[in-house]
Amino acid sequence: MVRHILVVLPHPDDEAFGAAGTLAMHIQQGAQVTYACLTLGEMGRNMGIPPFANRATLPHVRKQELEASCRAIGIQDLRLLGFHDKMIEFEDQALLDSKLEALLKELRPDLVITFYPGYSVHPDHDACGAAVIRTVGKLPAEERPVVYCIAFSHNCEEEIGSPDVIIDVKPFLPQKLAAIQAHRSQFRAPELMGSGNLSGEDLLERYGTEHFWTYRF
Amino acid sequence: MERISPSDVQARLDRLQNKALYLHLESTTGAYATHLDSSKHPASAFISNARIRYAHGLIAGNGPYRVGLKTETGWVYAEGLTHWEETESERLILAGHDSQGKLVVTLMLSPHPF
Numbered sequence: 001m002v003r004h005i006l007v008v009l010p011h012p013d014d015e016a017f018g019a020a021g022t023l024a025m026h027i028q029q030g031a032q033v034t035y036a037c038l039t040l041g042e043m044g045r046n047m048g049i050p051p052f053a054n055r056a057t058l059p060h061v062r063k064q065e066l067e068a069s070c071r072a073i074g075i076q077d078l079r080l081l082g083f084h085d086k087m088i089e090f091e092d093q094a095l096l097d098s099k100l101e102a103l104l105k106e107l108r109p110d111l112v113i114t115f116y117p118g119y120s121v122h123p124d125h126d127a128c129g130a131a132v133i134r135t136v137g138k139l140p141a142e143e144r145p146v147v148y149c150i151a152f153s154h155n156c157e158e159e160i161g162s163p164d165v166i167i168d169v170k171p172f173l174p175q176k177l178a179a180i181q182a183h184r185s186q187f188r189a190p191e192l193m194g195s196g197n198l199s200g201e202d203l204l205e206r207y208g209t210e211h212f213w214t215y216r217f
Numbered sequence: 218m219e220r221i222s223p224s225d226v227q228a229r230l231d232r233l234q235n236k237a238l239y240l241h242l243e244s245t246t247g248a249y250a251t252h253l254d255s256s257k258h259p260a261s262a263f264i265s266n267a268r269i270r271y272a273h274g275l276i277a278g279n280g281p282y283r284v285g286l287k288t289e290t291g292w293v294y295a296e297g298l299t300h301w302e303e304t305e306s307e308r309l310i311l312a313g314h315d316s317q318g319k320l321v322v323t324l325m326l327s328p329h330p331f
Contacts, residue, residue: 043263045247045319047312051218054302054310055241055323056331086248122248154252188318 002031006109006145007075008100008132010038010088010124012066013186016179018150019113020073021169022210024176026111027074034077034107036100037066038128041186043085048185058185065183072178079103089127093134100135109145112136116149116213119156137217148212163211170208177207218300218312223276226301229309230274230284233326240267241325242293266330269293281313284324295324 005026009015015023015035023033042059053061063080070078081099083091104112115129129149136144148165169176180187243263250259271286271293286293297313308327315321325331 043243043245045245045321047218047314047318047320049318051300051312051314051318051320054218054300054312054325055243055320056302056308056310056325056327121252124248 001029002026002111004032004034004107004109005111005113006103006107007033007035008038008103008112008114008128009035010083010115010122010128011041011044011085012037012039012062012069013041013180013183014115014125015073015075016069016176016183016187019210020069020176020179021172021207022113022148022167022212023075024073024172025167025169027076028172032077033073033075034079034103034109035070035075036079036081036103038081038083038088039085039124040066040080041085044186046186046188049188053185061185062183065185068182069179072182073175086124088124088131091127093131096131097135100131101138104135104139104145112145112147113212114147114149116151116156116160116215119149119151119153119160121153133215133217136215141217144217147215149215150211151213160213163213165212165214167210167212168208169210170204173204173207177203180207218310219303221276221280221282221298221301221311222303223280223282225303226276226282226284226309226311230276230286233309234271234274236270236328238269238271238326238328239330240269240293241265241323241331242267242295243324244295244297244322245320247319269326282311284311293324295322297322298324 040059041062047053114132115125117129245261250257273287277283282298283296298311302310311324313322
C-alpha cells in the first residue's frame, strides 16, 4: 500500500485531468495525499463560457476551484506554493528546489507524481517536472520515492516508450469528473472536453484510464 | 464580463487620465497553440504592473475594439477587445475573447497593483 503521495503540478486542474482517479483510488486504500500546486493558474486563457472571470479575478476564482477539486478527490493536504503561472522556467531554481526539498524532507512520501520533463507540452509542466526530478535525484538512492510522470507531447511514446503504469480508474470516475467540473472556469474548454458533455463511451475512453511513466534515475 | 459598451469604457478612460496607474497588458495564443495545431506559431507577451500615466486615451472601432493610450513618452495599444468588467468601479478591465471564448488579449488599468 502507498502511504503518502506527494503530487507536484503547476496549475489548478492538472490534478483533475492527469491523476484524479489514481489519487482517489489510493486515498480509498488509506493513503495520505499532499498536493503542492505551484501556481494559481492566473495566466489561464479560459475565463468560463460566457466569461465570468478576468485576468484580475482569475487567481481567486481558480484557488476556490482547486479547493473544491481537492475535496472531490479526497486530497487531505493542499499546499499553494505561490509561484507565478507561466514563469516556472524563469523562476530562481534554488528557490524552487528548496521548497520541494523541504516538502520531501517533511513528508517523506513513498510516491511522487509530477510531469515528465521535456514531454509535457506546457513550459510550466516541463519546468515543474524538471525541478522534481532534480530534487528527488539529489536524495540518496535508498531514500528516493518512486516518481510517476505524466507525459502527453505528440512525440513522447517515440522517445520514452509506452507508459509502464496504466491504472483503470473507471471505479473512481465520479470523483474524477467532480474534480474536473470543480474547475468551472476551465472544464468547458473544447480541447479538453472534445465535442460532447461529460457522458458516454467517449468519456470512458477519455478519462477511464490514467497513464504514468516511472522515472528511471 | 459584459460585451464592451464603448461609451462606458470611454467614460472610464477619461476618468483615469492623468493619474498614476498600474498597467497589465497581454496578448497570447496560449501555450498549447502548436500542440493543438502544428501550423500555428505560438506568440505571447505580457507585462504586469507597469507604472504609467496617460494624457489621452481613446477606444475605437465597431467591435472588436481597439484602445490607444498616449503617454508622456510613447503609446500603449491593444486590439481585439470584446469584453469589459462593468462591476469594477475604480479599475478598467478590458479583454478580448476569441470564438471559443478564450482570452487572446487583455488591457487592465488600476490605481493599485494587480
